[in-house]
Amino acid sequence: MIVASELSKAFRTTNGQMNQAVDAISFTVSAGEVYGLLGPNGAGKTTTLRMVMGLLSPDSGFATVDGARTDSQSTNSNQSEAVLSKLGMISTNDGVYPWLSVREMLSYFADLYGVPQALAKTRLSELAQLLDIEKVLNQRCSTLSTGQKQRVTFARGLMHDPPVMLLDEPTRGLDVVGSRTVFQFIDLLRQRGKAILLSTHRLDEAERVCDRFGLLHQGKIRYEGTLQGLQIATGREHLVDMFIDLIDQRGAA
């Protein structure tokens, strides 16, 4: 479903130097698979996700979803519309509209994706049940707790039922129970056959939920494969240890 091919992106820092945030990253994610993009802060996870999403245009390389490129430069508007409809993105930075009710906000996004109103209605109640936000549907978003907000954000990303989900740190700021709910939900999405690209720092949960991993450091994928493959490649049993090795490498460099 998702193919990232040699994605690169550099940013100009405030003192005018170029910082290679992502350096020729390639990976694929197929339907019904959860791919974990792991790495320390500043490794380039969010930038990668944004390039796959088409929000950032890569300096070189490209990403495709279902065979169609996501960068808007190479596609005409109709094509990019079709691609965008297949993608759902949930980010830790996502906010809610404080003055709208949950229902209004979700309906609004369904509308933006062109979901027919009747379908949007059934999907909304379905998602509300699934994510346990039925009780707050008519509340203003400003009154929600952090966990509720996160679940509303999940519902927002799923209103158009995209086959591909990009999840950027979906558990940051959530407590153990909250995180657990999120990962259970990711599991459910996988069962429904969605291709999921996940970036997270909850390594323990990631170990359980992800099918394959890419260990990102300083803009490059250092290791890639299943947990088993990684264990063989790094000689470490747990992701946490692999992680620390990576950071130590950085310290050594």
Add this chain to the structure above:
Amino acid sequence: MIELVLSGRLWRMCVKELRETLRDRRTIFTLVLMPLLVYPVLSLALQRLILNSVSSNKSETIIVGVSSERNVDVLGAAINRSRQLTASDSYRPFRYSETVASADNPLKSKTRTSSQPIEWNAIVVEKPLKDSLEAGEVDVTVSITNRIDEESNTNQDDNRSNNFLFSVGYRENDSRSEFALSEMRKMLQTLNENEASELRIANGLSRGAPFEILATAIEGENSIASSLSSVIPLVLVLMTITGAVYPAIDLTAGERERGTMEALIATPISRFALLLSKYVAVLTVAVLTAIANLTAMFVTLRFSGLSEVLLGGHGFSLWSVIAVLPLLIVFAAFFSAILLALCSVAKSFKEAQAYLIPVIILSMGPGILSLLPSVRLTGTMAAIPLINMILMARECLAGDLEVIPGIIAVSTTLCYAIIAMSIASQLFGMHAVPQNSEVSWRSWLRAPNQTNRLTTLEHLTIYLAFFFPIYFVAIHLLAGFNEIDLQQRVWLNATATVLLFGALPLLFALWRKLSIPKTFPVGGISRWWLAIPGLLLISVSMWTVAHEILVFSELFGIASLDIEKLANLEKAKTEFLALPLTTVWISMAIIIAMAEEWFFRGFVLQGMLNRSKDARAAWISLLVSAILFGLFHTVAPNLLAIERFLPTTALGMIIGWIAWKTGSLIPGMIVHAIHNGLLFTMPRYEDLLRQWGLGIENQKHLPLTWIAGGLACLAIGILMVQVMTKQVEIKNVENIDF
């Protein structure tokens, strides 16, 4: 886009934006509370100010300027008599309905306290009374004539039949002078009433009032009231801005600050649609604010009585409120777009505010400039944003709005709104993703990556939005050169036309990397040389059609020429006839035809034709370009030559059709140049033309034979072009297939 509108999605998007804004307490604050607070407070302050200025110079004596000692005596006698009457008339001390009716008006109540007799001081003025009044040496001037004296004492038997005419001069808008006038009126009314009642008692007769007053105003200057009245539009405009600022920031930069922008940009909806829904919301709030302010101002002024003081006799009528509202809406449409363009680039609330504050302060500058009474809504002023709307509102309130500058002001303002929206739609969402720091307003100016692009509707809209104000200002600047020699003026005009219609679109096309050969196709003589005879027939016969349409449209009262302008035309004509014919042909026919064809048939028409090969679309493009051609020809300095619209549009259709059929601009240029040349040559052979029965000057119909001949020539010409280009078209298609 159309689908979005039809499915109601755009509407629901707008509703969401409005919900978001209107539920926010801060919006409600500027929308409702501000006007409720500002106007009463402002009006209290104004009342204080005016009261001070009125009372400080009213309590003492009124200085009356008179021309002779005899007038002093008559005036003195009148004053004394009226004082006696007022003093004895204890049961009705104030008979003046206006005073009683506005008893709660502190300004008017000032006059009521004049039960203490007013001190009058008459001085004999040496120079003309008017001069002394203008210089402010006296409050009013009076010259008294006894009509009986003038009628050589025919009614000697009735010694009470005096009939005095008090000619009073006063300064308009000067409270002190107006007060003096009203006191004078009261005094004479007292005398008249007394006289009348005594007469009625004496012999039951009623005559005309023995004391008559004739008030003549001179224009007062720098009166507080008049300068305050021009503040009203500025206050309204600034308040409308205030209303729009918060939603504009909240719906753009706020979206980013809340973290909803990224999700919004990730949706397949176009950014323009997103921005449009936000624009509708900001505009709605701005208009609501304008309505709230207008209502609050109307109510405050009405009930505080400031209305008459500030706006003169007619006050702040409901009509003027209704007239100002559309202006505020146009202004809101303009400023909302500006605000969105500014806020779209901001990453946060703070940043947006940092951008907006200088803009608002800057816009105060022209706002204050427009307070000067000498600044009027004419010419170039009508094309300057903000100033034009404030001036228009001011003239609207004063009830002397002129139509043409008004139309120009509204249309240029809407042009600016379109430009601002196009900038905003480019910028909106660019900062959705952080670290993308290279994006700024400059990115809107940056040339696109692709080359050889085709003109889009957006290009055309933006270009026209820029071009119309420039064109309008240029026309006015050119009109300013009316004192230089006609020959120079003609060349100046030709140069300006080449720059405006030739160079500007070319520069725009180069900048936007449009395909030059496709936008301005000038080659390909092989494709249309066969059509030359047909083209010549069209060029020599087109004027008959244009003339008939002109006369026809005048039948329906579509005309802007009046006698005075015709007289000017006569003078211009003699000058014009003195020009060498070659100058006329080169500067007014050939150059102008080439430049106009380059723009209207090249940039506009080809730009649209290139989009689609569909014949129906081509006809629509033809019509649109012809209408534009017609519209531009109606714009003239300080007048709209609307009678030119229909004939020019018709010519635009014919020449546009030629350009479409031949695929080149050259044939159109030839036809256009010959047509123009003929029109300018004809007046030189007036006698000959008259022999032929053609009174071109008299706006009369042509003889039927001429109309028939012209139509026939035109039809044959068109047919020839059609046939000749058709054959070539087929050939061309074969070539392309190769």
